[in-house]
Amino acid sequence: MATLVLSTVGTVLGGPVGSAIGALVGQSIDQQLLAPPRRGPRVGDLAVQTSSYGTQIPRVYGIMRIAGSVVWATDLVEHEKTAGAKGQPDASYSYTVSMAVALSSRRATSVKRIWADGKLLRGAAGDLKVGGSLRLCDGSEDQEIDPLIGSIEGIANTPAYRGVALAVFEDLELAEFGNRIPFLTFELEADEAVPSVGSILVDASGDLLALDTVNRVTGFAAYGQSIRNAIEPLVDAFGIQLFDDGEILRQPTEAVASNIGSGEFGNSSDGQAVPSFQREQISPSSAPAALRLTYYDAARDYQTGEARASAGEQSGREATQELAAVLDAGDAKSLAQQILSRAWARRETLTLRLPPSRLGLEPGTMLDLPASPSRWGVEKATTDGFVTIVELKPAGTDPVPVQADGGRIVSNSDMPAGPITVALFDVPNVLGPLSSTPTVLLAASSAMAGWKQRLVDIAFGGQQLAVETTRAKSLLGRSLSVLAGGNADLIDDENSVDIALIDADQWLTSCDDSALAAGSNLAVLGSELIQFGSATALGGGKFRLNHLLRGRGGTEWACSGHASDELFCLLDRARCRAVELPNWVVGSSVGASIAGSSAFIVLTGESLRPLSPVGLWAELQSNGDLLISWTRRSRLGFAWVDGVDVPLGEATELYRVVIAGALTAIELSASEQNLTVPSPRVSPLGVGPATIEVQQIGDFAASRPVQITITL
Numbered sequence: 001m002a003t004l005v006l007s008t009v010g011t012v013l014g015g016p017v018g019s020a021i022g023a024l025v026g027q028s029i030d031q032q033l034l035a036p037p038r039r040g041p042r043v044g045d046l047a048v049q050t051s052s053y054g055t056q057i058p059r060v061y062g063i064m065r066i067a068g069s070v071v072w073a074t075d076l077v078e079h080e081k082t083a084g085a086k087g088q089p090d091a092s093y094s095y096t097v098s099m100a101v102a103l104s105s106r107r108a109t110s111v112k113r114i115w116a117d118g119k120l121l122r123g124a125a126g127d128l129k130v131g132g133s134l135r136l137c138d139g140s141e142d143q144e145i146d147p148l149i150g151s152i153e154g155i156a157n158t159p160a161y162r163g164v165a166l167a168v169f170e171d172l173e174l175a176e177f178g179n180r181i182p183f184l185t186f187e188l189e190a191d192e193a194v195p196s197v198g199s200i201l202v203d204a205s206g207d208l209l210a211l212d213t214v215n216r217v218t219g220f221a222a223y224g225q226s227i228r229n230a231i232e233p234l235v236d237a238f239g240i241q242l243f244d245d246g247e248i249l250r251q252p253t254e255a256v257a258s259n260i261g262s263g264e265f266g267n268s269s270d271g272q273a274v275p276s277f278q279r280e281q282i283s284p285s286s287a288p289a290a291l292r293l294t295y296y297d298a299a300r301d302y303q304t305g306e307a308r309a310s311a312g313e314q315s316g317r318e319a320t321q322e323l324a325a326v327l328d329a330g331d332a333k334s335l336a337q338q339i340l341s342r343a344w345a346r347r348e349t350l351t352l353r354l355p356p357s358r359l360g361l362e363p364g365t366m367l368d369l370p371a372s373p374s375r376w377g378v379e380k381a382t383t384d385g386f387v388t389i390v391e392l393k394p395a396g397t398d399p400v401p402v403q404a405d406g407g408r409i410v411s412n413s414d415m416p417a418g419p420i421t422v423a424l425f426d427v428p429n430v431l432g433p434l435s436s437t438p439t440v441l442l443a444a445s446s447a448m449a450g451w452k453q454r455l456v457d458i459a460f461g462g463q464q465l466a467v468e469t470t471r472a473k474s475l476l477g478r479s480l481s482v483l484a485g486g487n488a489d490l491i492d493d494e495n496s497v498d499i500a501l502i503d504a505d506q507w508l509t510s511c512d513d514s515a516l517a518a519g520s521n522l523a524v525l526g527s528e529l530i531q532f533g534s535a536t537a538l539g540g541g542k543f544r545l546n547h548l549l550r551g552r553g554g555t556e557w558a559c560s561g562h563a564s565d566e567l568f569c570l571l572d573r574a575r576c577r578a579v580e581l582p583n584w585v586v587g588s589s590v591g592a593s594i595a596g597s598s599a600f601i602v603l604t605g606e607s608l609r610p611l612s613p614v615g616l617w618a619e620l621q622s623n624g625d626l627l628i629s630w631t632r633r634s635r636l637g638f639a640w641v642d643g644v645d646v647p648l649g650e651a652t653e654l655y656r657v658v659i660a661g662a663l664t665a666i667e668l669s670a671s672e673q674n675l676t677v678p679s680p681r682v683s684p685l686g687v688g689p690a691t692i693e694v695q696q697i698g699d700f701a702a703s704r705p706v707q708i709t710i711t712l
Contacts (some may be wrong), residue, residue, distance in 0.1 A: 062194055062220060076095045098172065114134075175455065209249050219325065287343050332530045356386040529555045531547075554704075658694075
């Protein structure tokens with residue numbers, strides 16, 4: 001007796017690899033498809049990142065999400081930034097790391113998304129959400145040594161990792177991960193087209209298998225202690241049958257022998273009477289009533305999905321099967337139904353004894369018989385003398401596509417990170433509590449829709465300070481027209497200015513006069529603080545602003561001298577960051593930089609200045625004395641409240657008064673909001689026009705001067 005299904009086919013292929021495949025072949029045809037769990041890869045196995053010796057690197061096909069193995073890394077690199085805020089050294093620290101992660105022992109084409117601790121680190125557009133850079137060494141056989149690894153380890157000590165696809169991070173910022181290396185998973189593409197199951201099995205076996213099946217999976221990672229462990233899940237799930245033809249393991253021929261009639265049944269080699277056929281069917285309880293198939297669902301960021309199939313109204317046990325491959329929900333549902341259908345079909349066995357003319361039948365051959373069902377497949381073919389004995393199983397039906405929904409997940413927002421624009425504003429302290437140190441406002445925006453907090457380097461006097469942007473993107477833009485000069489005492493309905501926001505999807509809104517009085521729509525344009533009551537949309541992120549309040553917060557000095565292309569920013573505590581700097585920085589340059597964008601200003605300390613006095617008045621008396629008076633304002637509050645004096649906002653009340661006449665000038669001081677200059681001090685100034693200038697002297701700076709001209 002000879003058999004065409006050899007469980008010892010390893011002796012043909014040679015060595016332990018052949019033995020492993022041979023065992024697979026024998027079981028793939030002879031045993032129940034829903035067998036007890038084996039030791040092949042399981043769903044979830046690739047979600048564990050490793051960095052130990054001896055760890056297997058999978059062969060990736062299609063698109064998979066895998067963790068990989070860290071094969072090289074630097075120590076954490078510490079970056080210190082020191083600022084002298086409030087006269088005391090203040091150091092901040094950040095950390096970066098460079099490392100290489102082995103992803104596949106097969107050539108890869110690209111790395112798509114990357115997750116760090118479950119959060120999106122790299123978007124589909126290829127943008128890293130934190131600082132650093134990434135490159136892919138694709139694993140080709142002529143792969144060169146990575147320049148970073150070679151520069152650190154030395155060319156002679158650095159392998160090229162040929163045949164291994166590597167993701168190499170350089171100076172990856174770790175602040176968002178608690179200054180530690182995060183747990184990484186990668187969406188890796190190894191084939192540009194969706195691979196067939198047949199092509200995967202041929203490659204994973206080292207061309208020891210020959211088959212061509214039309215079944216496809218979106219992604220698969222072959223790994224395990226043997227070839228059998230690596231590819232067994234695909235063989236089982238798709239019901240692939242293999243046999244040894246004496247040279248290679250291949251799929252049976254799909255030929256159909258359709259002329260077998262009942263007259264060919266019941267042959268005997270010794271002339272004894274034998275049954276025409278033997279038909280056996282085991283109990284329905286041996287087959288599962290339902291099947292749950294787990295898989296990776298690409299539509300749910302490669303999380304584990306589950307498809308369920310049931311055998312009608314049958315009651316009984318429920319089987320589970322894992323397939324560590326990427327499928328969509330519909331394909332997984334269809335596959336689960338196919339697996340369950342095969343399990344029920346294999347309950348029945350038909351044995352025929354055929355004449356010598358049928359000696360060529362081999363496993364996998366389809367037979368059309370005068371029986372129900374009519375289509376049967378050869379499972380086993382043996383010879384007894386000149387009699388061909390075949391064991392048959394009912395042939396499966398062609399799969400029918402089904403619709404299924406894999407469910408929903410709360411996925412990470414993947415807004416591509418575009419170029420960032422930063423701006424610094426040296427304006428009166430309008431957003432925060434009174435400060436004893438100079439404060440600048442940091443604004444940042446991007447033309448892209450997405451936004452997340454980022455670290456900005458603030459540089460001054462040879463020192464640096466790392467500051468985070470606000471959680472919300474600033475409403476930042478530039479002027480398209482020139483705002484003409486205006487009066488700070490009345491609503492300006494004569495002038496307007498056109499603004500283009502950096503993010504064209506952002507919006508400016510109008511408000512009524514009551515809201516203006518309450519401080520709404522406060523913005524900085526150039527150096528002037530304005531409020532706008534009307535914002536007319538012009539399209540494409542452009543707005544025309546009018547019905548203006550000018551010179552807010554004591555910036556009436558900046559009401560004239562505007563230009564086109566000035567910076568504009570809506571002042572909002574949630575969208576602008578107040579950054580305190582040391583007092584000694586006043587008068588020097590301050591810069592902000594992030595991701596290739598930078599901004600610089602010369603700090604004048606506007607947040608420390610008292611507001612300029614208003615209502616300056618002077619009159620020369622008949623006795624020659626000069627009477628001068630004014631009204632102070634306060635940086636603690638900009639609103640005029642009837643019947644209530646504004647708070648001083650300084651430790652002492654002090655003013656500098658400078659009078660410049662035709663012949664000379666004098667400087668006086670006052671502790672009240674008026675001053676009488678006696679005649680003997682006025683006379684030396686000379687006769688004619690004279691300029692009077694008053695400044696309030698604050699704790700840390702003087703106000704901008706207010707000035708009038710009189711005739712002496």
